Amino acid sequence: MKTLSPLQIERLKYQPKLPECLQKGINSLELIEGSETESVRDQEQIKALFKNTYGKPVVTFKNSISLNASDVKNVGVILSGGQAPGGHNVIAGLYDALKQANPANKLYGFLGGPSGIIDGKYVEFNDEFINQYRNTGGFDIIGSGRTKLETEEQFQKSLNVCKKLGISAVVIIGGDDSNTNAALLAEWFVKNNTGIQVIGCPKTIDGDLKNEQIEISFGFDTATKTYAELIGNIQRDANSAKKYWHFIKIMGRSASHVALEAALQTQPNITLISEEVEEKKMSLESIINYMCDIIVKRADMGKNFGIAIIPEGLIEFIPEMKSMIANLNDIMASLESDPDFVNATTIRDKFDIVENRLDEANAKVYNSLPILIKGQLLADRDPHGNVQVSKIETEKLLIEMIETRLAELRSQGDYIGKFSAQSHFFGYEGRCAFPSNFDADYCYSLGYNAFALINFGLTGYLSSVRNLTAPASEWVAGGVPLTMMMNMEKRHGEMKPVIQKALVKLDGPVFKQLEENREDWAMNDRYLFPGAIQYFGPSCVCDITTCTLQLERAKSLINA
Ligand code: FBP
Numbered sequence: 001m002k003t004l005s006p007l008q009i010e011r012l013k014y015q016p017k018l019p020e021c022l023q024k025g026i027n028s029l030e031l032i033e034g035s036e037t038e039s040v041r042d043q044e045q046i047k048a049l050f051k052n053t054y055g056k057p058v059v060t061f062k063n064s065i066s067l068n069a070s071d072v073k074n075v076g077v078i079l080s081g082g083q084a085p086g087g088h089n090v091i092a093g094l095y096d097a098l099k100q101a102n103p104a105n106k107l108y109g110f111l112g113g114p115s116g117i118i119d120g121k122y123v124e125f126n127d128e129f130i131n132q133y134r135n136t137g138g139f140d141i142i143g144s145g146r147t148k149l150e151t152e153e154q155f156q157k158s159l160n161v162c163k164k165l166g167i168s169a170v171v172i173i174g175g176d177d178s179n180t181n182a183a184l185l186a187e188w189f190v191k192n193n194t195g196i197q198v199i200g201c202p203k204t205i206d207g208d209l210k211n212e213q214i215e216i217s218f219g220f221d222t223a224t225k226t227y228a229e230l231i232g233n234i235q236r237d238a239n240s241a242k243k244y245w246h247f248i249k250i251m252g253r254s255a256s257h258v259a260l261e262a263a264l265q266t267q268p269n270i271t272l273i274s275e276e277v278e279e280k281k282m283s284l285e286s287i288i289n290y291m292c293d294i295i296v297k298r299a300d301m302g303k304n305f306g307i308a309i310i311p312e313g314l315i316e317f318i319p320e321m322k323s324m325i326a327n328l329n330d331i332m333a334s335l336e337s338d339p340d341f342v343n344a345t346t347i348r349d350k351f352d353i354v355e356n357r358l359d360e361a362n363a364k365v366y367n368s369l370p371i372l373i374k375g376q377l378l379a380d381r382d383p384h385g386n387v388q389v390s391k392i393e394t395e396k397l398l399i400e401m402i403e404t405r406l407a408e409l410r411s412q413g414d415y416i417g418k419f420s421a422q423s424h425f426f427g428y429e430g431r432c433a434f435p436s437n438f439d440a441d442y443c444y445s446l447g448y449n450a451f452a453l454i455n456f457g458l459t460g461y462l463s464s465v466r467n468l469t470a471p472a473s474e475w476v477a478g479g480v481p482l483t484m485m486m487n488m489e490k491r492h493g494e495m496k497p498v499i500q501k502a503l504v505k506l507d508g509p510v511f512k513q514l515e516e517n518r519e520d521w522a523m524n525d526r527y528l529f530p531g532a533i534q535y536f537g538p539s540c541v542c543d544i545t546t547c548t549l550q551l552e553r554a555k556s557l558i559n560a
Helices: 006-012 043-049 087-101 115-119 127-131 152-165 176-191 220-241 257-266 274-279 284-300 319-335 347-357 360-368 371-377 394-411 437-455 509-523 547-559
Strands: 029-033 059-063 074-079 106-110 122-124 167-174 197-202 245-250 306-311 421-426 461-466 476-481 486-491 494-499
Touching (some): 043 486, 043 494, 074 087, 074 152, 087 106, 152 167, 152 176, 167 176, 167 437, 176 197, 220 245, 220 306, 220 421, 245 257, 257 547, 284 306, 284 509, 319 347, 319 360, 347 360, 360 371, 371 394, 394 421
Parallel strands (some): 074 167
Antiparallel strands (some): 029 059, 059 476, 106 122, 461 476, 486 494
16 A cells, blocks of 8 residues: 555655745854834834834844854744634744754644644654655644634733743744734743744735735645636536536635636636725626626627636625625624524524614615625624634635526527526635645745744744845745734634735736736637646646736836
8 A cells, every 4th residue: 555645755765945045054044133123003003002012123144254152942833813824834944944053853743733732732842754745735733723813811821832832932823813823922922931933934825915025825836726626627627518607706814816827827808806806896686697698799709608707805805795794794703792693593583683683774785685695794704703614615606696697698699698607615625735845845944933933032023035036036034023924803702913915916926917918818719727746747737826926026226
C-alpha cells in the first residue's frame, strides 16, 4: 500500500526560495525603522484602545555583516480561521529560522486554532514532524479554529499556558479577524508586562487582508489558480455540450477579489462584482435584468449556454439586502438568548419572530425571498459576528429568479431560447491544494521573517514580504504594525476595533481589466483554459503569480 502519492514525494523535496536579505541567515540582519504610523481610520479611538502598541514604525530588514547573538527563545504558533494553501510552509519557515538562530529554541504548535493556547493543548515540533508537512496544503499539522480571543479570562489563561511552556513569543497565522485577535493579545501582553511578543502572518484565500505594505495574503494565489482550472474545465464542457448555463459561486467572503482574479484567468461570459453592485446601487431586480439581457442576446445568436461567476458575498452588497442583513444581524445578536427563538419548533416560527422585529421595509425584502434563502440567512453568525455567506446559495437564488424573468420575456415574445442551468460553489476545492511555487516560497518567507521580527523584540506586528511580482530573491522583508490597519466597525451589535477589510477598488487596474473586456467576453466566447497548477518546468509557467498582483504592480510603476 502506498503512503504517499508521487506528487507528495516530489513536493517534499522542494526547497522554498527566500528573499536575498533573509538568505544569509537569521542572525545577520539589520532592522531599518520607518516613521511613526497611524491607523487607517478612527485614530483617536484606536490609539486609546491600543495605548502600548499604537503608532509603531513600519520596519524592513537588510543584511548586516555583524552576527547578532540569539538568546534561547520558545515560540508558540497558532493557525487561525479558514484553511489557505501554504500554512504548513509558514510553520516550516518559522521553525527553520528559530532553529538556525539557536538550536536550543523550541517551537510549540497550539492545537485547533486560538482555543489551543487558552486550553493549553499543544505539540512540540521537531525535524521529523515538520518534514512530513513541507510544501503540502491544509492546516492538518496542528488544525485550525475560529475562536475569538478577546476576553480578560482568555488572555489570562493564554498567559498561564505561555508561562508554563516558557514561551516568549506567539505567532498567529490568520486573516483580518485573526490578526485583530493578534493585536488585542499583543496589547494585553504589553499592558501586563508579560514580556511576551505577538506577531501575525497574513493568511486568507479571500485576498482581502492587503494594503500598501501587504500586497496579498497567502493562499490567494493557489486558491484562485485552482478555481480557474475548474472554471476552465467547465467552460470547455459548456462549449462542448452547448446546453447549460453554469452559475459558479466562488468563495471569498465579502470582497470579490477571488471571483475577479478567477475571471481574469478564464474570461467567462458574466462576472458579477459585489463592490460594483453596491457602488451602482444595483437592486436584485437590476442584476437579474443585466444577466437576462446577456442570456437573451446569446440565445438570439443560437448560444443557449454560458458561464456566470458570482462572488460569495454578493447578497450583502445588494442595497436592499445589505440594509436587511444589517438589521437582521442586530436582531440575531439579541435573539441568541431569546427562549422563544431558540426553542421555536419550526423554521416558519423563526421566520415570524424575525419578520416581526425587522423594520417594515426590511421585513418586506426578507419576506420576498425564497424559503431556502430565508432559512440560510438565519444560520448562526461566525464568532466574529459575520453572516456565513458561504452558506447562502446565491447562485440558486439567481437561477430561480432568472427562470421566472425569462418565462415573462418568453410570454412577451422577447425570448426564444432554452435555459437550463447548473449551479456550482467553488471554495473548499481550493483551500487546501498543494501550494503553488509562489505560495510555497511566500509562506516560507513569511514564517522565516516572523522569527526575524521576534528576534528584534517586536510585538503587535504583521510579517510582511513585498515586491512579490519580482523573483523571490528580490522580495523585501519586514513588518507592519497591526494597529496601522485598524478601524472601528460594528460586530455583534457593538463598535469594535478590527483590521479593515480591503475590498475590490473599482478605479483600480484589476477591475478595469474586467470592465474593458466584459462586453466582448459576454457575447464572443473568449474562454481561457489555465489547466492545473504547474509545480515543475519553466519558471515562466510555474512561478508566475496572479493577474491581480501583476496589474497592480504595473499600475504602481506607471504612477511612480
Ligand atoms: P478566513 O477569512 O478565515 O481565511 O476565511 C476564508 C473562507 O474560506 C471564506 O472565503 C469563507 O467564507 C469562509 O472561510 C468559510 O468558512 P467555514 O468553512 O468555516 O464555513
